[in-house]
Amino acid sequence: MSEQFYDVVDSTGEVLETAAEQLAAAENVEHIVVDSIPLERERPPLSIGEIKKLRKQYVTVQHPRVIACQHELNLNAQPTHRNCESCWFAWFQNHGEIVQQLDEMHTSGNDAAIIQLQGKKFYRRWRQFMSTIAQWKQQEIDEQAS
Numbered sequence: 001m002s003e004q005f006y007d008v009v010d011s012t013g014e015v016l017e018t019a020a021e022q023l024a025a026a027e028n029v030e031h032i033v034v035d036s037i038p039l040e041r042e043r044p045p046l047s048i049g050e051i052k053k054l055r056k057q058y059v060t061v062q063h064p065r066v067i068a069c070q071h072e073l074n075l076n077a078q079p080t081h082r083n084c085e086s087c088w089f090a091w092f093q094n095h096g097e098i099v100q101q102l103d104e105m106h107t108s109g110n111d112a113a114i115i116q117l118q119g120k121k122f123y124r125r126w127r128q129f130m131s132t133i134a135q136w137k138q139q140e141i142d143e144q145a146s
């Protein structure tokens, strides 16, 4: 560093700031900068958990949680917990239109098309959902009859 400091003198010749003072001030600033900015290698890398926590903090759209299993459910895609019955059930419950469409395809004998469009697992889960709903309906009818 070849920076030079000179005494600062005002128009009346009075010394406002000496070179030594300026140098001290400059060194002070340097110290502050060095102390407050940690060196790159001193900062531990963020862990996956921390990144997830940060993401949660900044993502404002929270997916609804299925009460039965406490899994988060993204209604814009098929359930992430592929083998969780509760997730699938909640998913179908929240997609009345799709369920209705599937039922129409099913009654007109287009099950193969459902599998082709959505996959075997989806199809199986949907059948499961429909039979549960049918059971519930039957129970309701039985209860009303008794």
Ligand SMILES: [Zn+2]
Pocket: 066, 069, 070, 071, 081, 084, 085, 086, 087, 088
């Ligand atoms: Zn679940």
